[in-house]
Amino acid sequence: MAGAERSRRDFFQRLARGAGGAVLGGSVWAYLLQEQAHATPFALRPPGALDEEDFLATCIKCGQCVVDCPYDTLDLAKVGDPVPIGTPHFVPRTTPCFMCPDIPCVKACPTGALDPGLTDIAQAEMGIAVLVDHENCLSWRGLRCEICHRDCPLTNTAITVEPHPRKLSKHAVFVPVVHSDACTGCGVCEKSCPLPEPAIKVLPPALAKGKLGEHYRFGWTTENAITQEFDPAEVAPEDIGSRLQESMDYLNEGLTP
Amino acid sequence: MRTPYLIARRLVQFMVLMLFFGTAHWGWELAGAPLLRGDLSASDFAGVVPMADPFATLQLFLTGHLLATRVVVGAALVLLFYGLLGGRVFCSWVCPINPVTDLAAWTRRRLGIEGRMMHLSRTLRFWLLGLGLGLSALSGVAAFEWISPIGMLHRAVIFGAGAGWIAIVGIFLFDLLFVPHGWCGHLCPLGAFYSLVGRVAQVRIGFDAKTCTHCGECTIICPEPHVLNLKRAAEAGMVASGDCTNCGRCIPVCPEGTLSFAWRGQCEPAPPAPPAAPAGRNQ
Numbered sequence: 017m018a019g020a021e022r023s024r025r026d027f028f029q030r031l032a033r034g035a036g037g038a039v040l041g042g043s044v045w046a047y048l049l050q051e052q053a054h055a056t057p058f059a060l061r062p063p064g065a066l067d068e069e070d071f072l073a074t075c076i077k078c079g080q081c082v083v084d085c086p087y088d089t090l091d092l093a094k095v096g097d098p099v100p101i102g103t104p105h106f107v108p109r110t111t112p113c114f115m116c117p118d119i120p121c122v123k124a125c126p127t128g129a130l131d132p133g134l135t136d137i138a139q140a141e142m143g144i145a146v147l148v149d150h151e152n153c154l155s156w157r158g159l160r161c162e163i164c165h166r167d168c169p170l171t172n173t174a175i176t177v178e179p180h181p182r183k184l185s186k187h188a189v190f191v192p193v194v195h196s197d198a199c200t201g202c203g204v205c206e207k208s209c210p211l212p213e214p215a216i217k218v219l220p221p222a223l224a225k226g227k228l229g230e231h232y233r234f235g236w237t238t239e240n241a242i243t244q245e246f247d248p249a250e251v252a253p254e255d256i257g258s259r260l261q262e263s264m265d266y267l268n269e270g271l272t273p
Numbered sequence: 274m275r276t277p278y279l280i281a282r283r284l285v286q287f288m289v290l291m292l293f294f295g296t297a298h299w300g301w302e303l304a305g306a307p308l309l310r311g312d313l314s315a316s317d318f319a320g321v322v323p324m325a326d327p328f329a330t331l332q333l334f335l336t337g338h339l340l341a342t343r344v345v346v347g348a349a350l351v352l353l354f355y356g357l358l359g360g361r362v363f364c365s366w367v368c369p370i371n372p373v374t375d376l377a378a379w380t381r382r383r384l385g386i387e388g389r390m391m392h393l394s395r396t397l398r399f400w401l402l403g404l405g406l407g408l409s410a411l412s413g414v415a416a417f418e419w420i421s422p423i424g425m426l427h428r429a430v431i432f433g434a435g436a437g438w439i440a441i442v443g444i445f446l447f448d449l450l451f452v453p454h455g456w457c458g459h460l461c462p463l464g465a466f467y468s469l470v471g472r473v474a475q476v477r478i479g480f481d482a483k484t485c486t487h488c489g490e491c492t493i494i495c496p497e498p499h500v501l502n503l504k505r506a507a508e509a510g511m512v513a514s515g516d517c518t519n520c521g522r523c524i525p526v527c528p529e530g531t532l533s534f535a536w537r538g539q540c541e542p543a544p545p546a547p548p549a550a551p552a553g554r555n556q
Contacts, residue, residue: 034400037400038400038404041401041404042404042407042408045404045405045408045416045420046408046411046412046416048419048420049408049412049414049416049419049420050412052414052419053412053414069413070338072413072414073333073336073337073338073413073414073415074333074336074338074340076314076315076325076326076329076330076333076344076415076418077312077314077418077424077428078311078312078314078315078316078325079297079311079312079428079431079432080310080311080315080316080317082297082432083296083297083307083310083311084307084310091432091433092428092432092433093435094428094429094432094433094434094435094436094437095425095429095435095436095437095439095440096435096436096437097435100419101419101424101425102418102419102424102425102428124310124317125341126311126315126317126323126325126341126343126344126347127315127333127340127341127343127344128339128340128341128344132341
């Protein structure tokens with residue numbers, strides 16, 4: 017009986033020790049994983065990458081996308097890089113994505129971390145170019161730089177040049193404007209910006225985009241008009257001529273001496 | 274020559290990494306497809322045969338994601354391969370950490386470093402294996418792949434090194450100064466995984482009980498000496514433990530030629546010992 021008692025005590029001691037070790041070791045391990053997973057929100061992923069959380073879960077870190085990238089754009093994050101260890105990413109200022117029409121990186125992925133459903137590279141959403149520095153952008157300074165616009169693989173769709181009034185001057189400035197629905201985040205613009213530090217930078221979509229409250233309605237656009245049945249032709253008053261005169265009189269009231 | 278398998282193992286380890294490296298950097302091809310694209314986590318041979326680390330694939334699966342067919346097929350093929358050739362044969366013939374820990378063990382022998390600074394159970398790795406799988410399910414990322422020094426090393430060799438070398442030096446020093454065979458023999462969850470595979474693996478170290486003199490040479494060189502329990506080996510006619518890495522070190526050191534590679538089916542248990550002769554009649 018004493019022996020059974022001792023072995024039972026022994027068993028519970030070992031159980032407690034094991035549980036303690038598992039909790040301690042598991043906590044340290046889990047902490048390391050958390051640190052890694054949130055290493056940076058700035059990593060730019062290959063085309064077709066799933067949302068960051070799903071991508072991190074499904075990427076097996078094999079580097080097959082890296083090997084098949086013909087431009088050596090992609091790289092596996094090394095220990096010490098500010099990107100979760102072993103995952104593929106690219107730095108546009110070093111080498112942007114040149115948007116191969118056959119998307120070899122996606123075809124090389126064995127796990128589906130790069131979605132094989134992406135067949136048109138123009139639909140890729142690697143990131144969104146943002147003209148972050150209006151103060152130093154040469155176009156905003158009044159020069160006709162626009163290199164990002166001309167180098168953009170989807171020029172006039174993803175980046176257009178728009179006139180913008182220039183304070184009191186009679187002349188306008190012409191500024192590059194990125195359209196997030198078309199921009200793939202390839203980073204050619206960031207690479208081609210002639211400044212020592214680019215004024216246009218690619219950010220992951222989650223960082224680049226704001227989100228409009230769902231209750232918002234823009235009353236001045238027809239698709240959002242609250243009076244859905246409103247049809248100006250139907251309710252136009254018949255004696256519109258006299259009403260026009262009436263309103264003119266109202267506006268001119270008090271002008272005559 | 275006393276170390277034929279050692280040289281063969283170094284060649285295989287080097288060639289595997291070389292094939293990956295040559296494909297990644299020099300565009301090696303076979304029949305117009307990349308020769309061996311990827312790394313030890315997952316790869317593609319000649320664009321035809323997918324391969325994947327079954328333990329890594331299991332972790333990815335446990336994060337709760339549906340995986341593409343290619344990685345699943347690849348993991349099955351690799352599992353079949355090691356199931357045939359001996360489970361932890363990965364550890365001693367392929368894994369790039371093996372030369373590091375072997376170097377630590379060699380340095381230990383040369384410098385006469387003995388003993389250990391702490392006791393670690395050899396079953397600890399199985400608990401770490403379970404913990405890794407559990408954490409993969411809980412944290413949503415492949416828990417071991419994210420901290421694996423094995424991955425750090427083969428990625429460093431194939432795709433370029435970062436600060437990953439620190440982990441490798443750490444393992445070397447741990448094995449050298451703290452616990453002999455500390456990483457491979459006590460901690461590595463991937464080794465533990467392949468150890469489970471090794472329990473059913475077909476290629477084993479055969480043991481011929483008739484010639485064994487119990488000299489113990491094999492257990493001195495063996496990195497997992499508990500697998501050379503000679504009584505059990507005699508009963509099974511082979512080294513049955515899945516912890517055996519099929520490294521073949523014991524084969525050339527045995528003065529009697531008792532040990533050799535063999536198929537599981539070939540290994541015959543020794544006949545039961547003859548009844549002890551009555552006392553007082555010893556010739």
